[in-house]
Amino acid sequence: MNHGRNRNKIYEPQVFDVSNVKRKYSSKAAYDISDSMTDDTVNYISVDEPEYNKASKFVKAADILVSGTVAAQETKMLETGTDKEKMPYTIYKIEVKDKYKGDCSSTIYAKRLGGKIDGRDNILSGAADINVGESYVFALKDYGNGDYGFVNTTQSAMALKKSSIYEYGGINRKDVLALADTASVRRMAADEKIYGTEKELKKASDVVVIGEVIDYSYEVIEDNLYTIWKVKADRVEKGKEKSEIIYIKTLGGRKDTLISLVENMTKIECGNSYKFYLKDYGTDYYGLTNYSESIIKLRVVTIID
The missing domain is CATH 2.40.50.120 (OB fold (Dihydrolipoamide Acetyltransferase, E2P))
Structure with missing residues (x-):
């Protein structure tokens, strides 16, 4: 009781x-x-x-x-x-x-x-x-x-x-x-440059930010389906922080019963924190420097008193 x-x-x-x-x-x-x-x-x-x-x-x-x-x-x-x-x-x-x-x-x-x-x-x-x-x-x-x-x-x-x-x-x-989940999955391969080291990837990126994903949505841009990730930026390691909230677009998403995914891309989930290597195209959304290396999931450390 x-x-x-x-x-x-x-x-x-x-x-x-x-x-x-x-x-x-x-x-x-x-x-x-x-x-x-x-x-x-x-x-x-x-x-x-x-x-x-x-x-x-x-x-x-x-x-x-x-x-x-x-x-x-x-x-x-x-x-x-x-x-x-x-x-x-x-x-x-x-x-x-x-x-x-x-x-x-x-x-x-x-x-x-x-x-x-x-x-x-x-x-x-x-x-x-x-x-x-x-x-x-x-x-x-x-x-x-x-x-x-x-x-x-x-x-x-x-x-x-x-x-x-x-x-x-x-x-x-x-x-x-x-x-x-009975939706059909279409996997896409990204034609992109692989940098191999964190130093080269960071050099190629306009912005490097650590933040928590707090929401997402889907949007069709120029006939392609994208997922728009809403990220609360906690720390910027390269570039200038435009806002505490930033938006990152990644190719693929869900539409009706179709899921499209980019191969070798780290899975992103709400509530988790990541380090993002980004390109700034001067629009409302940042893009990834590449899909295979630009998302690093961060471990959550629990401190017990």
Whole structure:
């Protein structure tokens, strides 16, 4: 049981204890709302639902699997069940970037039980955090006519700011995406000069910067598909820093069910830091000096006191 620092209640089961036990051990699908807390502005909601220990089963349960950013959220009272009882739902506006399973529009709305409405906070027991402005992999059920819900409470919003193998119960995001991604991959070879040494590569570069990748998008430029990486520049080793935020374009990306990749290019992921060797073409985007040598992933060192 989780009672925080209130030792006066250490032997007294709380509402969230009862909710979690009901959710874990109940044999039927149902929900339960309790407002017996002393603070009458809070409801704790428990839901009996499946939780998956295999990525294959989780992917099979999802009609839609996408990555995207939460642009906005709103809580509404919506009818549920055959008795038309109204329940509070939070509706998330999701700007879709990548589609791994199923098809949907570039902007979708997905609902999840719970949320704050009319001064009352309805907390869904065990729900993964979903915050406006942050990006996730979403596992959704498609109920038709643009009506989307979550596969389950705990595993269906996988934060992209976490590491690539971030675990959710018995599954992890890396395995989920590996099983779900059925897009065809086209690999491209870059005709470029190989410098061989860091000294020669740095000499050929206009800018050398160390920074964290915080976002990305896709853009068609002169009939070619590019990925545009948004980088927070932490340190510049060569050249002048134009801005704390810089944009780097690399050939390739994702469009519908096609992925195009440049061979021998280091994989770039959001949340990771890299050293970039760049060419400054005087446009909004920097380019790589070359694809095979110009991206160096930096190790993260954790200091334990």
